[in-house]
Amino acid sequence: MAVSFAKLVPLFQIMLYLTLLLSLNNGTARITSRFIRTEWPSADIPLHNKVFDIPKGHNAPQQVRITQGDYDGKAVIISWVTPNELGSNRVQYGKLEKKYDSSAEGTVTNYTFYKYKSGYIHHCLVDDLEYDTKYYYKIGDGDSSREFWFQTPPKIHPDAPYTFGIIGDLGQTYNSLSTLKHYMQSGGQSVLFLGDLSYADRYEYNDVGIRWDSWGRFIEQSAAYQPWIWSAGNHEIEFMPNMSYLHRIATPYTASKSTNPLWYAIRRASAHIIVLSSYSPYGNLSHFHK
Numbered sequence: 046m047a048v049s050f051a052k053l054v055p056l057f058q059i060m061l062y063l064t065l066l067l068s069l070n071n072g073t074a075r076i077t078s079r080f081i082r083t084e085w086p087s088a089d090i091p092l093h094n095k096v097f098d099i100p101k102g103h104n105a106p107q108q109v110r111i112t113q114g115d116y117d118g119k120a121v122i123i124s125w126v127t128p129n130e131l132g133s134n135r136v137q138y139g140k141l142e143k144k145y146d147s148s149a150e151g152t153v154t155n156y157t158f159y160k161y162k163s164g165y166i167h168h169c170l171v172d173d174l175e176y177d178t179k180y181y182y183k184i185g186d187g188d189s190s191r192e193f194w195f196q197t198p199p200k201i202h203p204d205a206p207y208t209f210g211i212i213g214d215l216g217q218t219y220n221s222l223s224t225l226k227h228y229m230q231s232g233g234q235s236v237l238f239l240g241d242l243s244y245a246d247r248y249e250y251n252d253v254g255i256r257w258d259s260w261g262r263f264i265e266q267s268a269a270y271q272p273w274i275w276s277a278g279n280h281e282i283e284f285m286p287n288m289s290y291l292h293r294i295a296t297p298y299t300a301s302k303s304t305n306p307l308w309y310a311i312r313r314a315s316a317h318i319i320v321l322s323s324y325s326p327y328g329n330l331s332h333f334h335k
Contacts, residue, residue: 102189108261110268161254207314213239240278
């Protein structure tokens with residue numbers, strides 16, 4: 046498993062995920078990675094770096110990522126952004142490469158933050174999938190379309206082997222890049238993300254949205270091919286009517302009968318994962334309640 050922490054996260058979250066991981070593989074856990082990210086401060090990668098490249102083609106889908114889309118691991122939510130115009134809201138998918146015999150229609154949203162206006166943010170639920178199966182999917186229009194794939198987890202069972210990576214406080218620095226590259230070489234099958242995603246809140250005004258876009262393109266190299274399971278951190282708190290995080294990050298909260306996308310639960314292989322947002326009190330009297 047790849048384990049990467051840039052700083053301390055809330056203790057209860059660490060205990061929650063450690064309890065989860067120690068419960069895998071019939072009561073034992075595999076040895077975690079010995080990778081340690083450099084502790085000295087690291088500057089944000091400049092926007093012209095190739096890790097933030099915009100895909101070729103007019104209005105080509107970018108910032109592609111998937112997460113689990115139901116409670117039991119037989120669905121995914123595929124998310125992407127079309128930067129210039131609405132474009133297609135459809136996902137085509139199938140078990141054979143470039144042969145798509147099924148499709149699903151998604152939803153779309155956008156938002157403004159100061160003078161920044163987001164692209165069109167698409168979220169599409171693809172469900173009724175088979176366990177332990179590789180699926181190929183295609184999004185976008187014509188020559189600007191893009192193709193990816195993902196692997197569904199094994200059927201839920203106490204002894205089903207599965208490898209999670211744990212990442213928190215990723216950001217978009219050169220250290221972030223080394224962490225992501227290490228994880229992608231680790232054999233991890235899905236990421237449990239502990240919060241503090243883009244660190245875009247370190248910027249001001251329009252640059253906040255621009256840095257959310259760059260981070261989405263940065264993680265696509267992994268997140269378009271395997272589920273990243275999301276939880277929010279303090280860097281996702283924005284005291285504005287429209288939160289970047291809630292527009293951009295989809296979670297399967299309704300599948301676990303939650304009424305809030307920041308609180309939910311899923312099952313995956315031999316794991317039961319509970320996501321609790323320590324920065325967003327749940328209740329009608331909470332100023333952060335949605």
